Amino acid sequence: MDTCAQCGAVSETPCEELFQQLLALDHSRQEPWGPLHGVAVACYRLQHPASLTEGSHVFPLELLRAYVEGGPEAARRMTEHARRANSHRARRPEHTVTAPRSEAPTGFAFTIAEVAVDGGFPADGYPGRVRSWAEATLAGWRG
Numbered sequence: 001m002d003t004c005a006q007c008g009a010v011s012e013t014p015c016e017e018l019f020q021q022l023l024a025l026d027h028s029r030q031e032p033w034g035p036l037h038g039v040a041v042a043c044y045r046l047q048h049p050a051s052l053t054e055g056s057h058v059f060p061l062e063l064l065r066a067y068v069e070g071g072p073e074a075a076r077r078m079t080e081h082a083r084r085a086n087s088h089r090a091r092r093p094e095h096t097v098t099a100p101r102s103e104a105p106t107g108f109a110f111t112i113a114e115v116a117v118d119g120g121f122p123a124d125g126y127p128g129r130v131r132s133w134a135e136a137t138l139a140g141w142r143g
């Protein structure tokens, strides 16, 4: 068993490996994984902030807030809106964004290891586990 230095997951399988398995399920576009793809990626990236470039935590945090408050439909609308606005968003000045990487949180109450359960991300209860993952991620970033 290893403990992830970033999210705090205790798992035999490294987080990165679990994440690749989850992406494969997401890309199958099947229920319940496919519709929660954007939320899952946001959770993973925010719980592994070493992979974040400056300012790139802003959209995933907004997405998780929309998801926790408004459900999967709100998250889906936001992802689509961002996709349409992407060229505009890329030109937005980055100085509006703070929180350097050194301030990023580590050690979350609910991690990808809990979402994976036995490592296979079972469909049964998956949406509920993703919700706990999103809530723990937001709680960590709230400080």
Ligand SMILES: [Zn+2]
Pocket: 004, 005, 006, 007, 008, 009, 015, 047, 048, 111
């Ligand atoms: Zn981790």
